[in-house]
Amino acid sequence: MTAVASKGSSGGTALPEARIIPRDQHPISRKQISRAALNVLYGLHEQGFQAFLVGGCLRDLLCGREPKDFDVVTDATPEQVQRLFKRSRIIGRRFQIVHVRFGREVIEVSTFRAFQRDDQELDRDQHSAHEETGLVLRDNTWGSIEEDALRRDFTINALYYNIADFALYDFVGSRRAIERGEISLIGDPEQRYREDPVRMLRAARFAAKLGFRLDQKASRKIPELAELLLQVPPARLFDEVLKLFLSGHARASMQQLQDLGLFHFLFPETDRSLKGPQGKVWEKLILAAMDNTDRRLAQDKPVTPAFIFAVLLWPVTVARLEKLRADGMPPAPALHKAAGWALNQQVQHTAIPRRFSTVMREMWDLQDRLPRRGGRRAEALVQHPRFRAAYDFLLLREQAGELPAGLGDWWTRYQDADEDQREAMVQALGPNQGASGGGKRRRRRRKPANSQG
Template identity: 65%
Template sequence: MRLPEPVIIPRDQHPISRKQISRAALNVLYGLHDAGFEAFLVGGCLRDLLTGIQPKDFDVVTNATPEEIERTFRRARIIGRRFRLVHVRFGPEVIEVATFRALGEADESDDDRRHSHDGQILRDNVYGSIEEDALRRDFTVNALYYNIADFALYDFAGSMDDIKARRLRLMGDPATRYREDPVRMIRAVRFAAKLDFDIDPATEAPLYELAPLMGQVPPARLFDEMLKLFLSGQAQDTLKLLQEYGLFDALFPATAEVMTDSDQRLLEAAMRNTDRRLAQDKPVTPAFLFAVLLWPALRARQAMHLDNGMAPAVALNKAAGQVIAEQVSQIAIPRRFSSVVREIWDLQPRLPRRHGNRAGQLVTHPRFRAAYDFLLLREEAGEIAPGVGQWWTDYQEADEDAREDMVRALGKAAPSSGGEGSGRKRRRRRRRGGGGSGGAG
C-alpha cells in the first residue's frame, strides 16, 4: 500500500496556539522531544480546537515504544492489552500516549495482532510510522497531527477540508472499518451530534445494516461509550441519530421493542433536561439516564406480571430485576448505578401517596430528588396526569406549618382523587404524647 504524503501546514497558516494546550500535554510533548523522540498531538483535541471547542483531553502519539515512554517520565505506567498505551500523570491531569501503529494483516502466529473471524480487532500492538498511524485513524477529522518540533499541522487525509466542510468521513472502506470495531458506528453518531457535522453518504450507508454488530462489543466498553454519547451535551440530537440508524435498538433492545408515543416523549424530555443541566454545569448521574432509558421496558414487563395476577409491588420488583439483568448483558451497568435505578423506580408509585407521615418521610429519602425529577418528566411526556409533581414542588418550598396544611388538605379530598392507591379508609390510631412526623433529622 502506498503511504500518504502529508500536507504540512506551518504555524503561521493555522490558528492552533500552545496557549490552548494544557500544561501537562506540553510537558509530555517536550519531554519526548528532548529525549530524542518524535512527539505529536493527534485527533480529537485538534479537531475540537479548529471547530471552536475547548478539548477535555489531549492525546499524544510518538515513535517511542511504551517501555521507552515509561522510562522517560517519572509518573508513567503502561496500560491495556488490546492496545498498549501509557498514562503519564502531571498533577491531577493524565495524558494518554500511544506509539505509532503499523498497517498489516493479522497473523495467527503473531501474538501482538489478532482479529476475530468477522474482522473485529482483538489486539493490535505492532508499531510503525506516522504515515501508517494516520491510515489507522477512524475518521479523517481525527487524522490530523500537531508537531511540537515546528508547531506545524500534518494533514494526511484531507482532514482540514472535511473540518471546513463540517463533514464526517471514515478512513478506508466504511463497512470494513465498522466490522473492525463496531463502536465506530456510535462514535460516528456522537461526533455528528457533538460537532453538528453531516455524515458522509458512504460512511452513513452501512450503519443501517451493521447496527446489530454492537452485540459483539464487550458490555463494559459499551457502558463507557454510552456515557460519552449522552453526557457530552448533545443527548437530544444523539438520541435522534441512534434511533434513525437502528443503533438504539441494538443498545437498548427491550426498550425499543415496546416504545410508545409517550415513551418517546419521555426519552426526548429527559435528553433535553440532560443537555440543559450540563449547560448549567449541574451534575447528571448515569443512574438517572438508565432509569429513563429502561423505563418503557420496565412498564411493559410489569404489566405482563400484573396480567398474571401478581401484586403491584411484587410485579414492579420482579420486572426491575429482569429488565436490568437483560440490559447488563448488553451494557454493563455497575451495581452502584443499577441499585439507584431501582430506587428511582420504586419511588414512583409511592410519590402520589402523601397522606399522614408519608410526605415527610419521602422527602428525606436519599433518592427523593431524582425520583421527583423523574416524575416531572413522566408528567411532561403525558404518561401520567399532571398535579402530583407540582404538589411536591410546592411542598419542598413550604415551611413546616405550610407542609402540614398541604397534607391536611389532601385528607379532605375524595379518597379516589390524586392516585393515592387503595380507596380504603384506615382508622387512625391516637398517639400518646405530641410527637410529630419524621423530619430531616
C-alpha cells in the first residue's frame, strides 16, 4: 500500500492522504464491473479526465455481494460529461449529476465536490445554499478528489477505484472499516446529520443490509436528532422507506429504526399503535409482512410498496375504524373514512403516490368483504384484481392473532377447488353469508396474479 501526500487544506481543514492499494493487493477485477460503467470510465479517461468508481459498488464487491449500481466520479463538470456521451442528461438541482444510459443500464456520474468551508469563508451564494439549521439545500461547488472523499457520508462508502491504474484509493480508512464491519461517519456526526438528516436512515439501512455495526459516535446522536427528519420532503422519505423495506432486509431495518428512535418520525401513528394495548399483535403482523416481503424478494417474486404500506397503516386504520363504529357509523362508510384519515396523516411524513394508495384502499376494503362469501360473492371476489394481495394480507392477520384462524384456510381451499367443489363449499356455509341472487352460475376461472398487489 502506498501513501500519497495531502494536497493542502480546504478552509483550514487538512485534506487526507490517499492510501493507494495496487491491483495485486485487492480482489476487485474489471470482470466484476458492468460494461456500461467501464464505457463511462474509459470514455472519461481517454479524454484526459480523472475517472473513478466510488462508494457502494466497491463496498459490496469487497463484501462478496453483487452491486446493483455502479457510480462514477470525475473531475469533469456535468456539462463536460454530457458533451462526451450522447445518451446522457443532467438531473438535480440540490446535487447536479449526470445520468448516462447504455441500453437499459444507467450510470450515475458526479463531479468531485468541494469540502464545506467554515461559515466565515462562505461567499454569498454558498450561504444561500444552507439553512440556519445546517441543512444543505444546494451543493454544486466542484473540488478535488481529496475534498470529495471528505464529503462522503460514511467511511464504508468513500473508497475509489481508478480506471487509470486499477488501484483502490483509500482516504479515510474505508477498506479497514469494511473489513471490520463498522459504520462510522466522516467528520462530526451532528454536523453531517444536520447537513442531510436522511443520513440517519442510511446508517440504519446499511447496518441492516450489511449486518455491520454502527460505531458509538455514529449511533449516539441519532435519537437526539431524529426529529430532523421532519425537515425532509415526504416524497424523498417515501423513496428511503422503499430502500429500507423493499430491498430484502425489511425486518432488520425495522429493528434498526426502532432501536435508533427513527421509526416514530416516519410512521408516527403506527408507532403509537405499537405502543398501545394491541401493540404485540400489530408488531407480529408487521414483522410477518416484512418476512413475507423478504422471502418473496429472495425468490425473485414481485413485491409492491402498496402491500407493505397497507400493513404498516392497518393498525392506524383499525383504531380509527373502531372509533367511528363506536360513534354509530355503519361498517362500510366507517372503513372508507378511517382509511382516508390514516392516509392523510401518513402523507405528511412519507408521500404515498395515488397508484399505491388506491391499491391499499382496495386491499383494506376486501378485508371487510372476504368473510361474506354467499351466493355469487365468493366467485366475484376471487376474480377481483386485488384478491391475491388481500388474501395474503388476511393470512398474515390470522398469523399475527388479530383474527381467529379459519377464513384464510377456506379461501385457500376455494382457490384450489374446481367449479363443482366451489359451489359445494359455498352451499355448506349456510344461509347467513349475505347471499345475493340465486342458482348456480358457471364462470370462467381466472388464475389470480402471483403478486402482492
